[in-house]
Amino acid sequence: MSTNRYTQVGIDRLVRLVWLEKTAALVLAGNRAQDLKAILQEDLQEAFVSSKAEVRGSLDKTITILMKVWLTVPAELSQLQAAGLELLKTTSEHKQLALHWGMLMAGYPFWAAVAAQTGRLLKLQGTVAAAQVQRRVREQYGERETVARRVRYVLRSFLDWGVLKETGEKGVYELGPALQLDEPQLIAWLIQALLQAKENGAATLRELTDSPSLFPFCLAPIQAETLVATTPGIEVLRQGMDEALIMLANHERKKM
DSSP states (O other): OOOGGGTOOOOOSOOOHHHHHHHHHHHHTTOOHHHHHHHHHHHHGGGGOOSSHHHHHHHHHHHHHHHHHHTSOOGGGHHHHHHHHHHHHHSOGGGTHHHHHHHHHHHOHHHHHHHHHHHHHHHHHSEEEHHHHHHHHHHHHOSOHHHHHHHHHHHHHHHHHTSEEEOSSTTEEEEOOOEEEOOHHHHHHHHHHHHHTSTTOEEEHHHHHTOGGGTTEEEOOOOHHHHHHHOTTEEEEEOSSSOEEEEETTOOOOOO
């Protein structure tokens, strides 16, 4: 299993939701990697027109991220990806954001880490400052300027997706409209994606459904048995009458 994705600070570009939507649609249409890359280069190039070399050079890096989310995924995410693509066909358009969010969490756990710190701060104080998130994520990933800069990319992406909104104070954000998720299959898939973002591949059901990494969503209650019934690759270990440990099957997990 590829474990470096858990420690990599892999989001080094703004990831616009509309770009991910386009990428997923092209994958669903049957485009392979070479054709997909060519189409994205043509369709996105206007967004990267600039006199600055670093802006021009970021197009290919952005496309790499988009393709790693919905096409060239690690082997351990292939089942999640296939199920996510199927759900895209039947999920209402405004709820498809949850599928893109889940694949980004799984493929780039750094996205989930920034979301977790953002969600915790929103719950504590109602707003979140970019500097606070940067400080907390740097404690996790290391005191590098690279980490702080890439947290900014993720936060800008959150704004683009509408899950955060600007306040009157620079660098301070508030929660966007919450997205209510009621469909058991979609909720179960999102929980599986969150488990894939965790290096140990396990957490209690309560920890998962209340996870700050899922701060943009309001999840309807779901039973552990429903997760197992609707989601291949998930196992449940009962730890008492009221607590269930949800695990990825066949996952080489570190000690919790």
